[in-house]
Amino acid sequence: MGEGVEWGLHCCVTLAWLREEGPVPIRRLAAWFDLPQEYLKKRLQALARAGILASTPGVRGGFSLARPPERITLMDVVTALQGPLEPFRCDEIRQRGVGGEGAGSEFARPCGISTAMRRAELAWRRELAAQTIADLMAHAPAGAERTRRNYSRMTG
Amino acid sequence: MGEGVEWGLHCCVTLAWLREEGPVPIRRLAAWFDLPQEYLKKRLQALARAGILASTPGVRGGFSLARPPERITLMDVVTALQGPLEPFRCDEIRQRGVGGEGAGSEFARPCGISTAMRRAELAWRRELAAQTIADLMAHAPAGAERTRRNYSRMTG
DNA sequence: GTCATACTACTCGGATAACATATGTCCGAGTAGGGGTGG
DNA sequence: CCACCCCTACTCGGACATATGTTATCCGAGTAGTATGAC
Numbered sequence A, B: 001m002g003e004g005v006e007w008g009l010h011c012c013v014t015l016a017w018l019r020e021e022g023p024v025p026i027r028r029l030a031a032w033f034d035l036p037q038e039y040l041k042k043r044l045q046a047l048a049r050a051g052i053l054a055s056t057p058g059v060r061g062g063f064s065l066a067r068p069p070e071r072i073t074l075m076d077v078v079t080a081l082q083g084p085l086e087p088f089r090c091d092e093i094r095q096r097g098v099g100g101e102g103a104g105s106e107f108a109r110p111c112g113i114s115t116a117m118r119r120a121e122l123a124w125r126r127e128l129a130a131q132t133i134a135d136l137m138a139h140a141p142a143g144a145e146r147t148r149r150n151y152s153r154m155t156g
Numbered sequence C: 001g002t003c004a005t006a007c008t009a010c011t012c013g014g015a016t017a018a019c020a021t022a023t024g025t026c027c028g029a030g031t032a033g034g035g036g037t038g039g
Numbered sequence D: 001c002c003a004c005c006c007c008t009a010c011t012c013g014g015a016c017a018t019a020t021g022t023t024a025t026c027c028g029a030g031t032a033g034t035a036t037g038a039c
Helices: A003-017 A026-033 A037-049 A074-082 A104-108 A112-130 A133-139 A142-153 B003-017 B026-033 B037-049 B074-082 B112-130 B133-139 B142-153
Strands: A053-056 A062-065 B053-056 B062-065
Touching (some): A003 A026, A003 A062, A003 A074, A003 A133, A026 A037, A037 A062, A037 A074, A074 A112, A074 B112, A112 B074, A112 B112, A112 B133, B003 B062, B003 B133, B003 B142, B026 B037, B026 B062, B037 B053, B037 B062, B037 B074, B074 B112
Antiparallel strands (some): A053 A062, B053 B062
């Protein structure tokens, strides 16, 4: 799917824990997870364009959550990072070639394969939309305190 | 995900409808859907390696279903064509860098992000595993007769 | 007429390129803080 | 001492290379049918 999705999710949780501290620059986040700084920036910019993160320029700038963690679902993050994945378009293939000749009104209804695939994809999205960043925070309660402590100790 | 998945699915349904006719060569299937013949062969070879299709060489050879359609799920086809997609491995990133310092036993349990993503993926797989090729056939009952008629009329 | 044999045409099988997308890197525009200078 | 202004350092923002996976293509190995010739 793309590794940047995982990074974006982790960064969102971390930003939620550091919400009191103000904007967090990419430099800190990259060192935090030991990730390539420039590419991580690119991904977080995509999140900012989607309205999930807010970016503040300047010397004390950085990225911060644009909404409270309860209102950011995993679906939002995934959609923003990998784009709205195109659904199966079976109608294109099934009525080409000789196979579709004389089909008449059979192709009026949507393709069964398309329907089945879409149903599965919908289940996936539903699960993703049911979880928020706040839920992830609640999953590791000790992380909040540890994150703030480690963050204040960071030198760079 | 890959367009070949859609092609493989359509070919499986067609092969199920033509099960009485014996093996169907790639040449016919490619003309059937107007698809690139060589690449379609590659994908069907993958399905054969997975034990979903049976390939018979020789001048009257071709591909045919290795199992009855009721025992082939969409999950089988998808897994065979795109490989067993690697699950989220968040543990790699979250305990790198300075962010994970002093985490103690917090990282003993699996990462919450990993869990949430896996749950969504599982819902997707469950939907795919619940549908079989036979279900897709039942979705378009008229297709069986049309397919057999068009197939016997094919010249090439 | 029948059988064995060599041939041919067609199939699958895997190794090899072309392309797309995801990943990684670079330099420029803009802002806020800090220091210097004049009042 | 205070206010104003310039300067620097740091940030984000988008444009530019590289790597990996998907799509497309090629040639070789093998098999079954078929024609041919001998018996």
